[in-house]
Amino acid sequence: MEPRRVALIGAGSIAACHAYAMRALPFYYPGAPRVELAYVTSATVATRDAFAERYGVREALSLEALARRSDFDSVYILSPNAQHFSHFRFAAECDNVARIYLEKPVCTTIDDERALAAYSGVARVQTGFQFLQNSAVRLALRLCRERRFGVPVHFQVRYLHSGYLDHEYRSRRAERMMPAPEGGALIDLGSHAFSLAVAFLGDGLRVVDASASSAFPDVPSDLCTMALCRDVDTGAVGMVMASRVSAGAGELLEVELRGTMGGFRLSTENAEFLELFSLSSDKSQILRTSSGYTPLSTFPNRVVLGGWLRSLVHANYLFLNDQEDDPFADLRHGLTVQRLLRDAARHLN
Structure with a gap:
């Protein structure tokens, strides 16, 4: 090669x-x-x-x-x-x-x-939506493709940071404080959250309304935004949230979807696990996702946890190896996310 x-x-x-x-x-x-x-x-x-x-x-x-x-x-x-x-x-x-x-x-x-x-x-x-290559996300998407959860009913995706609560931290990052659609929490964090929502629900996702916190009137961009969404194909409703001012969050990504036959929940707080729900039990099932890249990769072994950088490594492998995987963030995916960002920004403005 x-x-x-x-x-x-x-x-x-x-x-x-x-x-x-x-x-x-x-x-x-x-x-x-x-x-x-x-x-x-x-x-x-x-x-x-x-x-x-x-x-x-x-x-x-x-x-x-x-x-x-x-x-x-x-x-x-x-x-x-x-x-x-x-x-x-x-x-x-x-x-x-x-x-x-x-x-x-x-x-x-x-x-x-x-x-x-x-x-x-x-x-x-x-x-650049490397979270699609997160091990728990890849497993949840595979189960969705198999219709394990039935028809989606409701969902939420939250991507939360906490650093911008510090005024000095904010002042050092003025270039990231432009209002949407150029900057802000909606664009920089919400783009990843919308990417995940699109991966699970498809191109029929629409923004119904959006609102941003007004707790920081000195800041030109949004620091915390919530978007109400609806999937026109399944009728599912949900919420996408992007925040730079969530105390104690550090960097936290959460995805939850409930369907007519079950659902799942994943979080980077417990990045090694995927929580599953079903109609047959009132107790959830916890799956350990491990590295999640077999048979392409088992380094250093197949049970080692994959994190933020690991998903980026896999995204680079797909890119440089001219290989498409499921999921794959092609230009169409990026443009679908862009449409949702534009619609959400319109509600903010």
């Missing part, structure tokens, strides 16, 4: 996570392609130079200089939200690019959303 020569557009913390994931691939997957971190670019020279030095990228350069190179085939778009579409267009217009990893949100304007929907290029596109 030909090695993958990667260009990173963006040199922030999420770019570092992807660099880690790419370095880890040969440990987890015997058939993983060899990866060369060829280029990294960002608006700040010092930032991209420091990133290249720390993570072993061959060269740090400007986007203009990258446009003059042709010895890379895979692009990761990990820049600020408002630049995602312009950087996607840049990558899509490079004849040498075979695959594009587009971080969430896929764009921030309706015009860009329409342009993405009309994309007909040859590069394979994967969007």
